[in-house]
Amino acid sequence: MKLLLLVLLLAIISYIYFFRTLKKDLYFMNSIQKSTEHMDGSVDIEKYIICIEKSMIIDDFYFYKDVVKIMPKNIPYELISFDFSKEDDANFNLIDKLKLKNIPSIHFVDEQKKSKEIFNFNDLEDSLNSREVLKIIKGVLYNNESQGNLK
């Protein structure tokens, strides 16, 4: 009986944990902008843009969540997903505007709204695990900051 009560207690704690985790995941998913609905802020500020493909989000969801966690806190970022299953001019307009060559990638947009690719996920070796990739991204972001791209 004691064992059953212990299992039940564990179940309650587990349920609360999963409910909260899922709620946070859904909130994160809703924060991803669609390329077709991308709103360009009127204020000219430096920012990072993480471009991803919609079809890859489900498989790599927790990886992108980790990428967002390591983004610098002092600079805003946008996460944009591109859906290439439908032909939409808005997709190509945004690709032109941001001068995107690779997806998924991380771009840095300066105050003059000039975009520069700082990290291309396709350049990574397949043998790297997510922890190693995150370490590389951290280094790239740090270099971007120290090279004086940022004010």
Next chain:
Amino acid sequence: MKLIIIFKIILGIIFLKSSFNKLKKPYQFYKAIEDYKFIHNKFLLYIVPLLIVIEQVLSLCLILPVNPLAFLILGIILQSFYVFLLLLNIGKNFKNNCQCFSLNAPGMVTTKNISINIALLISIILTYGWLLRLENG
């Protein structure tokens, strides 16, 4: 007696492995269940964690020596739900599925998936019956 306990523990390990997958990827499991369009989106946030927890508790009840009635009730609830869910979606292919939950929420629902789930349901009922018979001498 030993044989039935080993069988019960093996069953528990199968459910534990399946629940570990969901534990690591709750969002992907949410999307897979959402794709089946069986539960209204409003309730999904409450039901998906419940499904994961029921599976976890079921595996613990099978592995640990708790009251057999607990794993019987949980097993019937969980497996009946999945069998019914898969029967409704047989032959369909789901694109929002990460293909990581082949036991309960596969991307392509086949008769093989349903058979495995029915076999698990029958195994749970048989294990309970077997244990009851042994206890009653």
